[in-house]
Amino acid sequence: MREVTAPPDLYARIQQFHATQMHALDGGEFDAYAETFTEDGEFRHTPGRPAARTRAGIAEELKAFHRERFAGDPVQRRHWFNMLRVEPGSGGEIHATFYVLVVATRPGVRQPEIAPSCVVHDVLVEDADGGLLVRSRWVEHDWQPEPATTVGAAAGGPVNGPANGEVSR
Amino acid sequence: MREVTAPPDLYARIQQFHATQMHALDGGEFDAYAETFTEDGEFRHTPGRPAARTRAGIAEELKAFHRERFAGDPVQRRHWFNMLRVEPGSGGEIHATFYVLVVATRPGVRQPEIAPSCVVHDVLVEDADGGLLVRSRWVEHDWQPEPATTVGAAAGGPVNGPANGEVSR
Amino acid sequence: MREVTAPPDLYARIQQFHATQMHALDGGEFDAYAETFTEDGEFRHTPGRPAARTRAGIAEELKAFHRERFAGDPVQRRHWFNMLRVEPGSGGEIHATFYVLVVATRPGVRQPEIAPSCVVHDVLVEDADGGLLVRSRWVEHDWQPEPATTVGAAAGGPVNGPANGEVSR
Numbered sequence: 001m002r003e004v005t006a007p008p009d010l011y012a013r014i015q016q017f018h019a020t021q022m023h024a025l026d027g028g029e030f031d032a033y034a035e036t037f038t039e040d041g042e043f044r045h046t047p048g049r050p051a052a053r054t055r056a057g058i059a060e061e062l063k064a065f066h067r068e069r070f071a072g073d074p075v076q077r078r079h080w081f082n083m084l085r086v087e088p089g090s091g092g093e094i095h096a097t098f099y100v101l102v103v104a105t106r107p108g109v110r111q112p113e114i115a116p117s118c119v120v121h122d123v124l125v126e127d128a129d130g131g132l133l134v135r136s137r138w139v140e141h142d143w144q145p146e147p148a149t150t151v152g153a154a155a156g157g158p159v160n161g162p163a164n165g166e167v168s169r
Numbered sequence: 170m171r172e173v174t175a176p177p178d179l180y181a182r183i184q185q186f187h188a189t190q191m192h193a194l195d196g197g198e199f200d201a202y203a204e205t206f207t208e209d210g211e212f213r214h215t216p217g218r219p220a221a222r223t224r225a226g227i228a229e230e231l232k233a234f235h236r237e238r239f240a241g242d243p244v245q246r247r248h249w250f251n252m253l254r255v256e257p258g259s260g261g262e263i264h265a266t267f268y269v270l271v272v273a274t275r276p277g278v279r280q281p282e283i284a285p286s287c288v289v290h291d292v293l294v295e296d297a298d299g300g301l302l303v304r305s306r307w308v309e310h311d312w313q314p315e316p317a318t319t320v321g322a323a324a325g326g327p328v329n330g331p332a333n334g335e336v337s338r
Numbered sequence: 339m340r341e342v343t344a345p346p347d348l349y350a351r352i353q354q355f356h357a358t359q360m361h362a363l364d365g366g367e368f369d370a371y372a373e374t375f376t377e378d379g380e381f382r383h384t385p386g387r388p389a390a391r392t393r394a395g396i397a398e399e400l401k402a403f404h405r406e407r408f409a410g411d412p413v414q415r416r417h418w419f420n421m422l423r424v425e426p427g428s429g430g431e432i433h434a435t436f437y438v439l440v441v442a443t444r445p446g447v448r449q450p451e452i453a454p455s456c457v458v459h460d461v462l463v464e465d466a467d468g469g470l471l472v473r474s475r476w477v478e479h480d481w482q483p484e485p486a487t488t489v490g491a492a493a494g495g496p497v498n499g500p501a502n503g504e505v506s507r
Contacts, residue, residue, distance in 0.1 A: 008181075015180065078311070085358050114283060114449075275481070
């Protein structure tokens with residue numbers, strides 16, 4: 001196993017960035033979520049749905065997705081990230097790979113649904129002020145594994161597959 | 170989304186503080202847990218139960234709660250925190266907002282119960298020696314949403330509702 | 339509760355180390371996993387199975403365990419760590435205690451199985467290049483509590499029971 005040293009400050013910064021970003025998403029603030037991407041950012045969150053591109057496109061895709069799946073459903077979703085691996089890339093890019101579970105609770109029902117289990121591949125960059133932005137985010141769903149070749153072809157530009165081999169099957 | 174920069178050292182310190190605190194709580198060390206609060210600390214952990222105040226009051230409330238709920242039940246509970254957002258406040262206060270799941274296992278039963286899903290709002294301060302203490306902790310349960318007005322009225326002094334809007338519904 | 343100050347840099351480094359290590363394990367890279375232990379490392383992961391020793395022994399034990407449990411099963415397992423407590427020990431040892439859940443997903447089944455809940459006790463050391471290695475790892479399963487005396491007797495050398503009392507029952 002190749003141990004990769006990530007600057008400890010960067011590690012905590014990404015954790016804080018992810019937390020703030022998910023508090024926004026789970027609070028239904030889709031525009032705020034989209035603003036955490038670069039202007040030309042790319043977001044693939046569900047197999048079978050095309051990648052969303054640009055901040056406007058990402059906000060629109062999220063609104064459409066929530067209308068289709070959760071209209072009239074008083075669900076409170078919470079995205080849990082874990083096992084974050086940070087790897088500095090070339091040209092100022094930062095690769096972050098981590099696990100995700102989605103926790104969904106409905107009023108009056110104590111037991112949440114916890115599904116699906118995913119692996120996410122972020123490519124992060126810093127803006128002019130040193131703030132973090134997502135250049136691309138690709139969500140792999142464990143229950144819907146994508147063939148490696150399809151993944152490579154579909155990913156196109158910024159997402160070139162997993163930054164490291166250990167999470168591929 | 171407003172990206173808030175938390176000092177990276179503080180971020181890891183709070184994670185360590187929370188871990189130590191929850192290891193104590195999950196080990197049944199209620200007095201040790203209460204000592205992680207300020208002398209005048211406030212703790213609201215379950216809708217419908219009044220806030221506990223002072224270290225003695227918090228320890229007493231926890232003992233009563235566990236007697237009522239878990240007497241004779243050999244359950245091993247584990248509190249999982251995640252998606253921690255740290256925000257320096259005024260007057261030396263540190264606001265920490267994070268997600269929680271409670272994992273409960275009983276002897277001989279491999280599958281734990283994982284419920285409920287919560288959001289916690291901590292107000293932390295440093296003592297004279299630089300150690301962290303909880304001035305107030307307020308636990309929101311996703312399955313029992315509290316009306317915003319009730320929350321504000323009940324919170325009173327130190328807890329003034331979420332430190333940021335993104336987790337409110 | 340005794341608040342223990344862990345160097346914040348070390349805290350993030352251990353999180354990164356654990357993430358990289360688990361990405362390898364969950365990707366089926368058992369040799370890579372074994373290489374994260376010292377040459378004389380010790381690994382006890384399941385009650386009733388003897389401790390594995392040395393890198394070769396640990397890799398062999400993992401392969402045998404996966405053959406017995408998961409041969410022909412297209413499961414994708416993901417190890418989730420949480421509530422990490424880091425405590426510098428004597429002689430350069432670092433004690434790390436944390437909670438674990440195993441998330442297991444099968445193709446076509448959206449809902450993962452999340453079990454069992456465990457507590458892990460790591461003794462870590464740094465190699466000549468400053469990289470982290472596991473000298474010993476002991477996994478306690480919440481649903482199969484081991485009597486304290488058995489634990490002490492079985493643990494032998496490097497693992498001398500929990501580094502702190504709060505997680506014992």
